Amino acid sequence: MPFRSLAAFVLTLSVAAPLAAAEGGSAPPKVVDLRYEVVNTFPHDRAAFTQGLVFRDGFLYESTGLNGRSSVRKVVLETGAVIRQRSLENQYFGEGLADWNDTLVQLTWQSGTGFVYDLDTLEPRRSFGYEGEGWGLTQDGQRLIMSDGTPSLRFLDPETLRETGRLEVRYEGQPLRGLNELEMVEGQLFANVWPTQWVVRIDPQTGDVNARLDLGGLLPTGERGRVDVLNGIAWDARGKRLFVTGKLWPTVFEIRVIEAAAAPPATEGAAN
Known part of the structure; x- marks a missing residue:
């Protein structure tokens, strides 16, 4: 999406939503801008x-995702080989x-059905x-965290897969919709914001967005007309590596995230 700032995008989704600072409440936390450096690149199946x-x-x-093309797959990072x-059967949109213990848990879009697979064989278990x-799914070591396109994240018991609670995500006091792919990174929750090229960092205790990262310039200009939006975040906890990619992107990027300055207030307009 051609929005100059995530703040402008939030305002288009949250018309007249009250700020937490109103009526004597506490001010919403400042959102910090993050910068990034590309550390490495790896090939990615551009049909994925x-x-x-x-x-x-x-x-x-x-x-x-996509009906008739959805799958779960194991991929060699260095070569992109599947x-x-x-x-998945054609009626499911992945x-x-x-991951949870020795399984993978996968959501589907609108069928109300998820699947659990054996981590090694990818054989369905249930x-x-x-x-x-x-929409998105990750885990924090105790529970699964699920997004559904609304500002509310759901917590699921990883064994029963039943919902145990919810948390509303807010950006400068405004509910933030479009939360998609999720990843826990050193105690903070990173999320793609559909349909933008932004990633936000969320405090999983409060739901407040505390940082944002613009990845709009990550993919070379010559590749942008053949792809869909940024989507896909993976964290290598042992190697301290962060990977990002997108729908139909030809590349997985390893990036290093750098703290920068406080973001400007949510008053910028949208670009054409």
Whole structure:
């Protein structure tokens, strides 16, 4: 989306939403701008409509979308080679993906159905149901965290896959919609914001966005007309590496995130 700032995008989604500072309440936290450096690049299947990304034991695990093209797959990071794949039936549109113990958990978009796979073989173990849409999925070591396109994140028990609670995400006091792919990074929750090229960092205790990262310039100009939006965040906790990619992107980027300055207030207009 051609928005100059995420703040402008938030305002278009949250018309007349009250700020927390109103009526004597506490002011919403400042949102810090993050910068990034590209550390490395890796090939990515440009036919993969990336919806979920996980790094585990040296491999990428990926959920891809679109009806008739959805899958869960195990990928060699360095080459982009798909070494194991499980395709979904045509009625399912693959979405978020998270690992839990020796399994992978995958959401689908509008079918209200998720799937649990064996991590090694990708053989299906069981399915489960949920209300509404499935978008992004991650885990924090205790619970699964799910997005559904609304400002509310859902917490799921990783064993029963039943909902145990919710948390509203707010950007400068405004509810933030479009939360898509999720990833826990050193105690903070990173999220793609659909349909933009922004990533936000969320305090998982309060739901407040405390930082934002503009990745609009990440993909070379010559590739942008052949791809969809940024989507896909994976964290290598052991190697302290952060990977990002997008739907139909030809590249997985390893980036280093750098703290910068406080973001400007949410008053900028949208670009053409």
